[in-house]
Amino acid sequence: MSISDLFDSGFKNRNKGHFSAIVRVAMENGHLSTEERHFLDKLAKELEISNDEYKEILENPLRYPINPPYLHVHRLERLYDLSRMVYADHILGPRQKEILTRFALALGFTPGNVHYIVDKALSLLVLNVDLDTFLYEMQHMNK
Numbered sequence: 448m449s450i451s452d453l454f455d456s457g458f459k460n461r462n463k464g465h466f467s468a469i470v471r472v473a474m475e476n477g478h479l480s481t482e483e484r485h486f487l488d489k490l491a492k493e494l495e496i497s498n499d500e501y502k503e504i505l506e507n508p509l510r511y512p513i514n515p516p517y518l519h520v521h522r523l524e525r526l527y528d529l530s531r532m533v534y535a536d537h538i539l540g541p542r543q544k545e546i547l548t549r550f551a552l553a554l555g556f557t558p559g560n561v562h563y564i565v566d567k568a569l570s571l572l573v574l575n576v577d578l579d580t581f582l583y584e585m586q587h588m589n590k
Contacts (some may be wrong), residue, residue: 459508462494467504467511472553473546474508482542490532491576518580522554527581529554529563530568563588 469490473483492499504511516522533547544565551561553566567588571581 459495463500463504465512465525466494466496468492468553469550470504470508472549475549480542482547486533486546487494493532494535498513520586522556523582523585524578525554526551526556526564526568526585527578530572534569534572 466487470487473479473487479487487501487505488495496504516525529550530547533543533550547568548561548565551565552558556564564585567585568581571584576584
């Protein structure tokens with residue numbers, strides 16, 4: 448096995464773990480809404496999750512380990528990615544904020560300030576900011 452195969456395998460497994468964690472959050476109420484299903488369909492394509500892997504993860508999302516981001520900046524990077532996916536095409540419609548709040552809580556943001564974080568993240572996406580600007584603004588939002 449070559450080094451590139453190992454890297455691809457590790458990257459693929461991390462994507463499966465990330466997708467599995469998002470499926471767990473989406474299914475925490477026991478079912479998936481139509482909007483959530485469309486969002487997961489789109490996310491699976493973005494993360495290069497095959498149809499078989501997709502079905503397998505939906506059947507048992509606990510199969511893959513969660514790799515929670517340890518550093519605050521990594522949580523913000525994941526929040527940026529998730530926010531862009533939630534915001535893009537307005538698939539989730541009026542539920543964007545609710546679902547992004549659930550994802551932010553799962554990423555480790557505290558319940559006391561998660562609504563401010565989600566509001567700020569969505570307002571930055573309206574402005575179409577890049578990752579660097581997003582990180583800067585999120586890290587300095589209280590100043």
